[in-house]
Amino acid sequence: MKSGPVALPLTRRVRLVRSDAVQRLLAFAALIVIIIVFSLASPNFLQFDNVVGILLATTVNGILALGVTFVIITAGIDLSIGTVMTLSAVMTGTFATVWQLPLPLAIAAGLVTGGLAGLVNGVLIAKLKIPSFIATLGMLNVAKGLALVISGLKPIYFNDTPEFNRAAMGSVVGSAIPGLDIPNITIVFLFAAIIASLVLSKTILGQYTFALGSNEEAARLSGVSVDRWKIAVYTLCGLFSGLAGVLIAARLNSAQPSLGQGYELDAIAAAVIGGTSLSGGEGSILGTVIGAFIISTLTNGLRILSVPQEWQTVVTGGIVIIAVYLDIVRRRRQA
Amino acid sequence: MCVPEAVGDVLVEMDGISKEFPGVQALRSCRFELRRGEVHALVGENGAGKSTLMKILAGVYHKDAGRIQLNGADVDIPTPRAAQQLGISIIHQELSLMPHLTAAQNIFIGREPRGRIPFVIDQRTLNEKARVLFQSLHLNVDPQAKVGKLSVAQQQMVEIAKALSYNAQVLIMDEPTATLTDTEIDELFRIIRAVRKNGVGVVHISHRLEELKLISDRVTVMRDGQYIATVDTKDALIERIISMMVGRTIYEEAREIPTANPDVVLEVRGLNRGRMVRDVSFNLRKGEILGLAGLVGAGRTEVARAVFGADRPESGTILVHGKVAHIQSPADAVHLGIGYLSEDRKRFGLAVGMDVETNIVLATLRKFADAIGRVDFRRTRATAEQRVHRLDIKTPSIHQKVRNLSGGNQQKVVIAKWLTADTEILIFDEPTRGIDVGAKSEIYHLLNELARQGKAIIMISSELPEILRMSHRIVVMCEGRIRGELSGAEATQEKIMTYATMRTTAIGPQTAA
Numbered sequence: 145m146k147s148g149p150v151a152l153p154l155t156r157r158v159r160l161v162r163s164d165a166v167q168r169l170l171a172f173a174a175l176i177v178i179i180i181v182f183s184l185a186s187p188n189f190l191q192f193d194n195v196v197g198i199l200l201a202t203t204v205n206g207i208l209a210l211g212v213t214f215v216i217i218t219a220g221i222d223l224s225i226g227t228v229m230t231l232s233a234v235m236t237g238t239f240a241t242v243w244q245l246p247l248p249l250a251i252a253a254g255l256v257t258g259g260l261a262g263l264v265n266g267v268l269i270a271k272l273k274i275p276s277f278i279a280t281l282g283m284l285n286v287a288k289g290l291a292l293v294i295s296g297l298k299p300i301y302f303n304d305t306p307e308f309n310r311a312a313m314g315s316v317v318g319s320a321i322p323g324l325d326i327p328n329i330t331i332v333f334l335f336a337a338i339i340a341s342l343v344l345s346k347t348i349l350g351q352y353t354f355a356l357g358s359n360e361e362a363a364r365l366s367g368v369s370v371d372r373w374k375i376a377v378y379t380l381c382g383l384f385s386g387l388a389g390v391l392i393a394a395r396l397n398s399a400q401p402s403l404g405q406g407y408e409l410d411a412i413a414a415a416v417i418g419g420t421s422l423s424g425g426e427g428s429i430l431g432t433v434i435g436a437f438i439i440s441t442l443t444n445g446l447r448i449l450s451v452p453q454e455w456q457t458v459v460t461g462g463i464v465i466i467a468v469y470l471d472i473v474r475r476r477r478q479a
Numbered sequence: 480m481c482v483p484e485a486v487g488d489v490l491v492e493m494d495g496i497s498k499e500f501p502g503v504q505a506l507r508s509c510r511f512e513l514r515r516g517e518v519h520a521l522v523g524e525n526g527a528g529k530s531t532l533m534k535i536l537a538g539v540y541h542k543d544a545g546r547i548q549l550n551g552a553d554v555d556i557p558t559p560r561a562a563q564q565l566g567i568s569i570i571h572q573e574l575s576l577m578p579h580l581t582a583a584q585n586i587f588i589g590r591e592p593r594g595r596i597p598f599v600i601d602q603r604t605l606n607e608k609a610r611v612l613f614q615s616l617h618l619n620v621d622p623q624a625k626v627g628k629l630s631v632a633q634q635q636m637v638e639i640a641k642a643l644s645y646n647a648q649v650l651i652m653d654e655p656t657a658t659l660t661d662t663e664i665d666e667l668f669r670i671i672r673a674v675r676k677n678g679v680g681v682v683h684i685s686h687r688l689e690e691l692k693l694i695s696d697r698v699t700v701m702r703d704g705q706y707i708a709t710v711d712t713k714d715a716l717i718e719r720i721i722s723m724m725v726g727r728t729i730y731e732e733a734r735e736i737p738t739a740n741p742d743v744v745l746e747v748r749g750l751n752r753g754r755m756v757r758d759v760s761f762n763l764r765k766g767e768i769l770g771l772a773g774l775v776g777a778g779r780t781e782v783a784r785a786v787f788g789a790d791r792p793e794s795g796t797i798l799v800h801g802k803v804a805h806i807q808s809p810a811d812a813v814h815l816g817i818g819y820l821s822e823d824r825k826r827f828g829l830a831v832g833m834d835v836e837t838n839i840v841l842a843t844l845r846k847f848a849d850a851i852g853r854v855d856f857r858r859t860r861a862t863a864e865q866r867v868h869r870l871d872i873k874t875p876s877i878h879q880k881v882r883n884l885s886g887g888n889q890q891k892v893v894i895a896k897w898l899t900a901d902t903e904i905l906i907f908d909e910p911t912r913g914i915d916v917g918a919k920s921e922i923y924h925l926l927n928e929l930a931r932q933g934k935a936i937i938m939i940s941s942e943l944p945e946i947l948r949m950s951h952r953i954v955v956m957c958e959g960r961i962r963g964e965l966s967g968a969e970a971t972q973e974k975i976m977t978y979a980t981m982r983t984t985a986i987g988p989q990t991a992a
Contacts, residue, residue: 346599346600346602347598347599347600348591348593348598348599348600349598351580351584351588351591351600354577354579354580355577355580355584355588357579358577358578358579358580359575359576359577359578361575362575362576362577362588363577363588363589364559365539365559365571365575366559366575366588366589366641367559367560367563367589367590368588368589425577425578425579426579
């Protein structure tokens with residue numbers, strides 16, 4: 145070395161243009177463009193009710209995406225989040241409606257179900273060395289099947305606990321600031337995002353999430369209990385799925401056992417659009433939140449413009465491909 | 480440690496260490512001694528067992544037999560973590576850092592300073608500790624820079640800082656200088672000397688014999704998994720160390736000079752691709768082994784890949800048998816009779832999950848098929864049997880999966896594949912990497928035999944003795960350019976190294992921006 149980088153005062157600036165930040169910025173710009181285009185195309189788009197609709201649509205997918213962001217940063221994947229969400233919703237319904245247990249207990253049951261599914265995924269992947277794609281694909285079907293079995297194929301309604309739906313769809317913000325009726329479950333999502341962001345950037349778990357995705361062998365050789373942290377990451381992802389299950393049950397006032405499959409792909413898409421790299425080591429919660437908003441805004445806008453559902457799916461698919469391609473181009477340029 | 484420690488005390492004593500990997504006896508009753516405050520060079524050819532021995536000391540591998548003493552007491556080192564706790568740190572040949580994490584995060588991974596809230600990392604203390612550590616080593620690295628954005632040399636410094644941060648009393652460095660520039664090596668040696676002064680014992684595994692006099696106090700030579708000798712560096716002649724390293728003659732001495740003015744079969748003119756291939760021109764004659772020498776990362780593999788069409792060159796001309804060849808893909812190259820035997824056989828050269836026969840005929844299956852694509856398996860079998868016999872591939876049958884063969888025999892299967900394709904020009908990229916000494920000499924024999932038959936061969940190798948003894952002619956690369964050409968007769972290690980370290984661009988600091 146002739147001389148090292150003496151640019152200490154520059155550190156801040158340097159860290160702002162980290163590569164995943166580039167994609168995050170791009171994603172944010174894309175979101176703004178989408179909003180501008182749709183608000184020009186339709187006067188209904190920026191109506192308050194519609195904005196609330198977008199927020200609601202972002203909530204469930206967004207929470208799933210938060211969890212899967214952790215998993216993807218470790219260079220893994222979790223395909224089971226959608227059906228685990230369903231299973232959690234069904235468990236919440238079973239506790240509250242079928243067994244008539246108190247609502248907090250039912251909510252806890254939903255969260256624990258998600259966490260347990262994640263724990264099993266983690267053990268399969270970390271201890272039995274089953275590739276995450278296969279392990280979670282198996283869990284996708286196990287959770288789907290269990291949800292159908294437990295519910296007896298029928299939706300479970302929360303008829304005896306109307307306060308569940310009321311709490312979710314009510315608006316604490318609206319009662320404080322009249323007119324700003326942002327539903328509570330959206331607030332839950334934003335809180336969850338803040339917590340996820342803190343966990344990812346400030347804690348040991350967050351740091352090891354990046355370490356696992358960056359160079360797992362190096363982490364192992366440095367004495368990190370790689371297996372344990374990997375299990376923790378999948379469990380955390382499962383917990384987020386459980387939370388999503390509770391929220392979707394509250395929002396729909398019912399646990400729908402056949403809903404859920406396909407949600408995992410939207411969630412993964414949100415993470416990837418937000419700059420989380422499928423090859424691991426890179427990603428951020430802010431990016432994922434933006435990614436989730438892009439997907440729901442796009443779907444909503446296309447619906448307002450009366451684009452058929454099928455074509456909405458085609459567009460989201462295309463966006464994911466573009467996002468991944470941009471990621472690859474960026475990576476190549478770095479190399 | 481409550482024992483009084485003085486420079487010169489025996490720190491580590493390994494004795495009777497044996498280790499067997501499936502099919503290879505990597506170490507046979509080896510010994511090694513390290514004193515406090517010394518730099519102990521460990522030399523030997525590739526495959527001599529240096530890295531294996533040190534990985535046992537670092538808890539990466541388990542010994543089959545033998546004992547290890549640290550400060551006079553028997554120790555058991557089952558895991559890398561146990562080694563760290565005993566104060567034994569290793570810097571692996573492949574850098575084991577996490578590129579997406581910062582320098583500070585890399586150093587303190589697994590023992591991050593915690594904040595008041597459980598599980599929360601105290602980033603400020605983390606960065607401060609790293610900064611103090613860097614300062615104590617006089618290193619100019621930003622603790623908050625992502626390691627992936629640092630230069631290789633800086634990454635190495637981070638590794639060293641990390642190793643020392645475990646309060647290491649033993650620091651093992653596995654070929655630390657392989658990818659460094661001269662000034663960077665000076666910097667590294669400065670740090671090693673500073674570390675030594677603190678009573679740390681340093682093991683320096685190296686291929687570069689010219690470094691020994693500069694940095695080491697003692698040298699231990701290994702060969703074929705065995706301990707040969709330990710000598711004081713100041714008394715030792717480099718020639719003697721080389722002869723101990725090489726031992727019995729495993730190379731074929733008789734290098735046949737091809738007959739006068741044989742045809743040029745391959746000519747490369749002004750080839751360019753990125754930073755690793757710059758204005759590369761050379762030619763290759765029938766029956767010739769052309770050695771392509773240089774340090775790791777000099778651009779040799781990149782040249783081979785560009786010629787083979789695996790990467791498309793940005794500019795330049797390739798002539799095969801005097802005609803301009805438009806090689807757009809490996810398929811074009813194969814069609815023109817060029818074969819590339821890659822460094823990483825398992826990843827690029829072989830379908831290891833398939834059997835020997837399939838691998839041998841895979842590249843040329845069309846030759847064995849009729850008009851509608853039905854393969855004549857009698858002919859493929861006959862061809863495979865014949866190749867196995869001719870190349871003396873040691874396999875129970877042609878139906879054995881390639882995965883189950885030894886490295887040397889896998890290499891022969893790749894060769895068989897290209898011979899079946901009537902390849903005239905063979906590019907061997909590190910043909911003997913990772914195979915044992917016996918198999919090496921067979922590969923050498925085979926290369927000579929192929930050259931005698933009129934094949935034109937380019938051999939890329941990082942092992943200077945190998946290049947020296949096998950090549951009729953040697954071109955030396957550095958930083959993507961060809962720096963010199965030597966005839967087999969005039970070439971020496973020193974001359975090759977001079978060219979291999981001839982740099983035009985100083986590698987300055989790479990800032991994260």
